[in-house]
Amino acid sequence: MMEEDVRFMRIALGLARRGEGLVNPNPMVGAVVVKDDRIIGTGWHERFGGKHAEVNAIEDAKRKGHDVKGATMYVTLEPCSHWGKQPPCADRIIKEGISRVVIAVEDPNPLVSGRGIKKLRAAGIEVEVGLLGEEARKLNEVFIKYITTRIPFVSIKLALTLDGFIATESFSSQWITGEAARARVQELRKKHMAIMVGSGTVLRDNPRLNCRLDNCPEKVKVVLDRSGRVAEEVRRGRRFNLFEDGRAIFFTEKPEKFEGIAEAYPITEPEEILKKLGELGIDSVLIEGGRAACGFLPLADKFYLFYGPKLFGRGINPFECLKVETAERAFPLRIDSVEMLGDSVLVTAYPGGRDV
Numbered sequence: 177m178m179e180e181d182v183r184f185m186r187i188a189l190g191l192a193r194r195g196e197g198l199v200n201p202n203p204m205v206g207a208v209v210v211k212d213d214r215i216i217g218t219g220w221h222e223r224f225g226g227k228h229a230e231v232n233a234i235e236d237a238k239r240k241g242h243d244v245k246g247a248t249m250y251v252t253l254e255p256c257s258h259w260g261k262q263p264p265c266a267d268r269i270i271k272e273g274i275s276r277v278v279i280a281v282e283d284p285n286p287l288v289s290g291r292g293i294k295k296l297r298a299a300g301i302e303v304e305v306g307l308l309g310e311e312a313r314k315l316n317e318v319f320i321k322y323i324t325t326r327i328p329f330v331s332i333k334l335a336l337t338l339d340g341f342i343a344t345e346s347f348s349s350q351w352i353t354g355e356a357a358r359a360r361v362q363e364l365r366k367k368h369m370a371i372m373v374g375s376g377t378v379l380r381d382n383p384r385l386n387c388r389l390d391n392c393p394e395k396v397k398v399v400l401d402r403s404g405r406v407a408e409e410v411r412r413g414r415r416f417n418l419f420e421d422g423r424a425i426f427f428t429e430k431p432e433k434f435e436g437i438a439e440a441y442p443i444t445e446p447e448e449i450l451k452k453l454g455e456l457g458i459d460s461v462l463i464e465g466g467r468a469a470c471g472f473l474p475l476a477d478k479f480y481l482f483y484g485p486k487l488f489g490r491g492i493n494p495f496e497c498l499k500v501e502t503a504e505r506a507f508p509l510r511i512d513s514v515e516m517l518g519d520s521v522l523v524t525a526y527p528g529g530r531d532v
């Protein structure tokens with residue numbers, strides 16, 4: 177039976193992933209209802225505020241004419257016990273007469289955190305927790321950080337030459353990585369609610385900072401613009417692509433310059449900027465601005481380093497601010513995966529010495 181359990185939970189994890197980028201700041205959740213070793217219903221949390229995975233799976237089974245009484249449910253996150261935008265899933269599972277629930281990971285939401293499991297057990301349901309827990313935790317690394325700290329999950333994305341430069345000394349940086357790598361960046365933008373860059377990137381490249389995949393929600397574009405140079409350019413009549421969709425937020429020493437132009441907050445320390453974004457309901461930030469990334473290094477949760485097949489020999493090193501003097505003081509990383517993307521390589525890493 178154990179092998180079967182793993183198989184069904186994997187399917188539930190695959191379903192959960194379909195909600196990526198569409199449910200933030202909620203978790204991605206998938207559920208499978210099984211009876212007599214056959215899947216009779218599947219569901220996932222499809223959009224923020226929408227029905228939860230368990231309810232979608234139960235309703236799917238019923239729509240197909242199945243009786244869920246006595247069935248087993250595989251769900252990637254502990255069923256909720258509280259009233260939010262949706263009613264408590266634990267109550268619905270009990271009411272439907274499901275007799276066994278296999279859960280990948282406990283819900284870290286302080287409003288739930290074990291109460292859903294308790295409720296199910298108190299109703300006589302057999303509950304198992306922890307199957308593929310590591311995968312489930314990784315899938316919801318953004319949700320887990322944000323719901324427990326109210327600080328957004330911070331990813332740093334960089335496109336580098338193999339010798340570690342993001343641009344030449346004259347800031348030319350086009351086409352370091354290939355098409356496949358750039359397509360992956362779109363997926364990363366989908367996963368994160370906000371995209372952050374420095375004003376230098378905006379003034380030089382005039383990026384859209386949007387997500388061009390199907391069904392991708394509009395992004396919050398965060399710009400660090402100490403002296404308000406973007407506002408000055410706007411007043412001179414220059415148009416910036418990042419204003420075309422979504423929401424733009426500037427952190428600046430001169431918020432007054434942005435009056436009538438964009439939402440702006442006083443620039444502070446990186447910690448304070450993240451705290452502010454958390455207060456604004458943003459659960460995740462993808463830092464794309466090469467040099468803007470350095471100040472956020474100690475706060476980063478994940479690194480996406482794309483290496484293109486080029487050498488510059490000299491240029492802009494995005495990690496220059498580290499100024500490491502001796503090898504033992506290096507900024508430590510733990511490599512999670514390495515992928516070939518066309519002619520480029522993606523190294524995904526976490527800060528060293530810290531578990532996900």
Ligand code: AOF
Nearest residue numbers: 205221228229255256260261262265285
């Ligand atoms: C589940 N199944 O599919 C999801 C859960 O405002 P609400 O009602 O949507 O509740 C959101 C909270 O519920 C969220 O923070 C998390 O704790 C849990 N999400 N729970 O049982 C689901 N999406």
Ligand code: ZN
Nearest residue numbers: 228255256265
């Ligand atoms: Zn729920």
